[in-house]
Amino acid sequence: MGVDLSYGMLAAARTDAPLVQADVLRLPVPDQRADGATCGFALRNLADLGLFFDELARVVRPGGRIGLLEVARPRNPVMRWGHGIYFGRVVPKIGALLSDGAAYRYLPQSVAYLPEPPALVAMLRAAGFADAERHELNGGISQLLLATRDR
Ligand SMILES: C[S@@+](CC[C@H](N)C(=O)[O-])C[C@H]1O[C@@H](n2cnc3c(N)ncnc32)[C@H](O)[C@@H]1O
Incomplete structure (x- = not known):
């Protein structure tokens, strides 16, 4: 399922997946129900990034994977x-x-609004994704955070 706050964004989506207009800080998903989660270019828009990571930890099952793509500043x-x-x-x-x-x-x-890379990874680890790692893409203008939900 796809989630966005904006109805306009959901209406423009090209997917057969069910779409839900909702706040990712309060995902309409039961505990540990998701096999994984991805997020594209939304982290810097969130009012409380720590709360989002906690919410991902709540809905993703132990062993489930997440991939979070976001812009970055090259080093x-x-x-x-x-x-x-x-x-x-x-x-x-x-x-x-x-x-x-x-x-x-x-x-x-x-x-x-984005925390510096080490802080970003530390937040994910503290939320319940101990193996969180960050990859720089395109010469450092974007970043991919990958992690597994702790078992
Ligand atoms: C830069 S757009 C990226 C959209 C899409 N993921 C993509 O990669 O094309 C950021 C999106 O985050 C959504 N967004 C921001 N805060 C949100 C929240 N709290 N819950 C759900 N969606 C949110 C915005 O509505 C917007 O569609």
Whole structure:
């Protein structure tokens, strides 16, 4: 099943999976019922990331897997500088031309809400995903958090 707060996002989804308009901080799923969970580019939008990780730990069965994809800032100083200009200035301008300008101004700002990588992994481990690990993708402009629910 797919979950999003926004009806518009669900209506645009191309999937046969059942879709539910709900808050991922209070998933409409019984304890340990899910074999796994994925999340694409929503972590930095959540009001309480720790609560989301706790909620994942509640619904995913022991041994179940999670994969959380999110934007990131590259560690390499040159990449970080170039990415800052592209993501902070170019993307909002292109977004404003093609779509909702406010949404694309919020995009770079929202990255500031993400904890630093070690803190992010530590939060997942504390929530009940002891083997949590973080992978950098695309030269560090995105990140993938992978973990198994503790048995
Ligand atoms: C950048 S979009 C990513 C959408 C989609 N996952 C994708 O990868 O194309 C972030 C999504 O998170 C949703 N979202 C934000 N906070 C949420 C919450 N508390 N519960 C459920 N969805 C939420 C937003 O409605 C938005 O659709």
